Amino acid sequence: MIKAEPRTILTFLYNYFEVVRDLFEFQTHDGIITREDFDHICQKHGPNIKNRLREYRIIRPVGSDYEMRDVYFKMMEFLLLEFKPLLPETIEKYKGAITELFLKIRKGEAADRDILQERIKNLSRQVREFVDLVERNAFRLLNETRDLKSNIDRIEYKDKVHKASFWIEYYILPLNKILDVNHSESVTNKLVEVSEYANRRRLDFADESVRLEFEKLYIQLIQTNTDLLRQSKILTNELLPLLERIRTESLILTGWIEFLRNPYKVETPPLLKGSRTMVYAKDMLYKVREFFEQFQQNEAIVFEDDTADFDKWIFDRDLFKSRLQEQLPVNDFFNWCVKMLAKDFKEIETEKFFAMTGLLFDEDLSIEFPKKNERTTIMTTMSKISVPKLKVEPALKIR
Amino acid sequence: MVYPPHHRQIVEELMSGKFLLSNEEHFNSLRENEAFYTEFFKVSFDLDLHLKTEYAFLLSKETQENFSRDVSIFIAILSYELDKDGRNFMEALDFHEFTMEEVDRYFENSSFIDLIESNKTLRDQDSRRTLINGMARRNIVVKNFEDRFSFTEAYKVFVDFAKELAIKRMAQDTAVNQN
Known part of the structure; x- marks a missing residue:
């Protein structure tokens, strides 16, 4: 039993990651961590660290030496993406486990519901582990074969072929056999069979909770199928033609493969970032002028209320009526209006003009329309008005 | 003046x-x-x-320039896939007119799919088109039609970078082996 809180262990891993990584590397390289190596790794960090490594069950003694516990080893493999290539025999064992569980599920459909559900869950776990191993192995094989292609060690072509043949014979071809869905003995083929069965049972199994378990298994297998297809494609396109691929070699390709190992840790050509403010912006002159002009305004700016500028002209009917009567008869009334307004204003507004025309309705005046179509054009600030030439005379009064 | x-x-x-x-x-x-x-x-x-x-x-001394990294990854994967396809990738970069469809095919079937999917300028067809348009604006590629492009001589900046990286790594490797 571990007394420490999970968070304490994670903090320890975070703080002493280098120690755990060194232990992992020794274990990967030698298969074991010798006492001397262990002492050497721990000596820099004080005596307490050894106790902690044991207390948190990160390592365990093997005779006088040590080994990293599997759960930590796998976590470090995953974090560092340093997977050990597994012989396909190790992966193939999942076929046995999956087949056996599948058989028991089919035969035990009528048996206890709980054990049936447990078997389905176990089958699901086996599938998950299988896919995980295939992905890790394909990843490692890809790295190995890219190393061969990159050939950073500059090994001879003969040795390269020898290495490639080794990978193909012991790792790539057997893995391909495991993944080949058309091969009756492949694990993938078995998974297709399980998937078809799960698909039927998720719909027609009598018990609802078991139906749900089959449903989950079926969904998982659809995803598994996609993942395995992707791995199979990598095998066919990239790993199987390895001998052909290592025939050519290029320094540039070596560089690209090295770069793609971790493209975010290498400094790429430092291109200039396009600047938004161009030195020769087309509107630069105007921008500069605008900038300087804002400081040129020295006079105080006074804002006046809009209403203060209101034109207060009010039509004085009596005044204009008396003026009109003084000048009667007027041959062109509208023109007369314009003349009157022109005395007081430079421009004649339509509104003022219309106010003046109101005089026409005065009862003391008589209006005569022209016999021909004689018209006058009046120009105001806003309009051009065509009006008839009206003659205005004093009205005859009947007594 | x-x-x-x-x-x-x-x-x-x-x-x-x-x-x-x-x-x-x-x-x-x-x-x-x-x-x-x-x-x-x-x-x-x-x-x-x-x-x-x-x-x-x-x-530039500006190191936050992601464009250069994205272009490097793009050319690296394209070169790798062309070589895998049995083609002389240098010849292709020099003279070949690429179609967008061809590029999509290479990227979608690449074993670097995890890297491609995690990079927002490479992850799908639209993002790749945006990247290629950006490369065209900088004269790294020239677009012959809407869906066709060829590399200009400017791609050599990136190829030189790969070459230098390989030489540096090989020198490091030799140093480690000697120690």
């Missing part, structure tokens, strides 16, 4: 991060006045002018 011919165009294009190519008229003016421009960019903007036989560009 009299400035060299096409001065404004040269400065404008280089300052926008564009590569000037040897087949462009203003490139000759830049080449003929190399000393002037080297000093001009250094004194005015503290930028280094790199003038090669086939192209010219400005180098």
